[in-house]
Amino acid sequence: MRKRAGPITQSGSLMSHPRIDVLTLGNAIVDVLAHTDEAFLVSKNVHKGAMQLIDEARAEELYNDMGPATIVSGGSAANTAAGIASLGVRAGFIGKVKNDETGNLFAHDLKAISVHYDVALAGDGPATARSFILVTPDGERTMNTYLGACQNLTPDDVNPATVEASAIVYLEGYLWDPPAAKEAFRKAVTIAHGAGNKVALTLSDSFCVDRYRDEFLGLMRDGSLDILFANIHELQSLFQTSDASTALAALRDEKVLGVVTRSEQGALVVSRGETLAVPAYPVAKVVDTTGAGDLFAAGFMAGLARDLSLTDCARLGGLAAAEVISHLGARPQASLLDLARQEGLLS
């Protein structure tokens, strides 16, 4: 018998959790991507550029009719964790898959890039979530998501030690869709703030904001959030305005650090004191915008973890987004750390 009571970390405390810079919480999804044309979107009656939830029958119909598929792990918050890891920053992820072929791919892909992932794979219940992503020639992606096993994420899947060990906890708005997940979300917020950590939220999608506007505004106003990520359309949806400047002015009055992306127009970092505008990185050819927002958030938060200025955080976000939209799939294919070093943003 070994005599030691438990693992001893460098700081000497018993049973302490390895430090994580950014822990992300979201729907654990594997993407099934195919190039398509505008006519196919029309024939399938899908809303271009949006994320729509679908059931199993619809998933089967879409898959049968769509083009040759490329399969890559996805999920908004998981993509963000992957981006953070690719920048050499410690990342973790909380989300639910089933112990099936697809779920094992998802878990493999996190392990392969050293993203901390301690959620148990479901032994039964619905299959691992898939998003059928249709990419049009302009590079725009339209997502059709079967949530499957994501429906079974519960507060029990949130390990308090993991949340306590994480300097930033990042949550995706999509988590409001599966019924039990928002309780996991709230548990993570409570633990994070109890430990003095920061909480960030991404609004995810304009239609998602439509579904949960009051709750998202409530989270921002009851002190649950420290940082809000949104693209300009989501922000306009949140404040119910067709005018971008009105939405930005409204954001300026909230008690959060706002990070707003505007595609090729770059990003704005909005606080009460100032608004910083940071240009987008040039991209030779936009192949697939899937993951652009996820990777922007990854770069921004990795920058925070490395104590960069807010402007450089946004630059790092833009750099990460530029890499991911230059190929099919929402996870980095190049080392983002190498790219950031070439740009002089990280050492």
Add this chain to the structure above:
Amino acid sequence: MRKRAGPITQSGSLMSHPRIDVLTLGNAIVDVLAHTDEAFLVSKNVHKGAMQLIDEARAEELYNDMGPATIVSGGSAANTAAGIASLGVRAGFIGKVKNDETGNLFAHDLKAISVHYDVALAGDGPATARSFILVTPDGERTMNTYLGACQNLTPDDVNPATVEASAIVYLEGYLWDPPAAKEAFRKAVTIAHGAGNKVALTLSDSFCVDRYRDEFLGLMRDGSLDILFANIHELQSLFQTSDASTALAALRDEKVLGVVTRSEQGALVVSRGETLAVPAYPVAKVVDTTGAGDLFAAGFMAGLARDLSLTDCARLGGLAAAEVISHLGARPQASLLDLARQEGLLS
């Protein structure tokens, strides 16, 4: 009860098979691709640039240790069929998968691009084949293939009507690896030549040539082959010479049309009468060479089907290869027909 005896084609004959321009026969494989570095290849003791056969235990070990995966249908001859279809030319494929998740992806991806595929999916036996493909920063791919269900391709899987209906039957040398497949291969050759159709073979891989040199030479010399595809390394292996010109001179003495690729040095079309040199298409960045030879063969044979000159056949091959090496995965992501039209090679 319907009275008609069978489907009637445009030409009015009963039970006739839809015409196919190029039917390819090969191992049906789904690729699991990951970026890696040279050190990983060394640590796993794999031969860079080659295809090595692996068993299930080795497959599991490699998968556990490799990076995040991108999953795309592959298989050399199937990639060729996909390329031909992408050029708007009628293609068919013969190869064996199991009726599992991976096998259904493979079949889906052929159906989605209208490649004729009438082989029954295996209900039991080993899983659908996977190739674990490690892509180094120079774009070179190193393949580790678990043959699985490919082992169960038999002559019964070769539908005589399909072979008779196909102007060119294209076979991959890799088919010599699964024990029963070479009988399917020989059956296809006999039927094709009986119907007055052409037969092509690709040598596939230098080590594959090492394993079956005498048999490949025999096929070429006993009149089984009309066209031989090889890269220069495979050709040197075939004729056991370290000198490229010696290998080319030897090829010139054989009774086949030889099509020899030499990476960025372009291709040679070799016959007794003449040797045509055709330059490679420029590629901005070589991301992943997987499928380069497969797509070259696709373009070349699609050119033959469209009655192009041999020089333009090789140009079309080069164009198709250039598209596929500019992204991860061995199947076209853009319409090759559109690219060929832009280049004025097809109308």
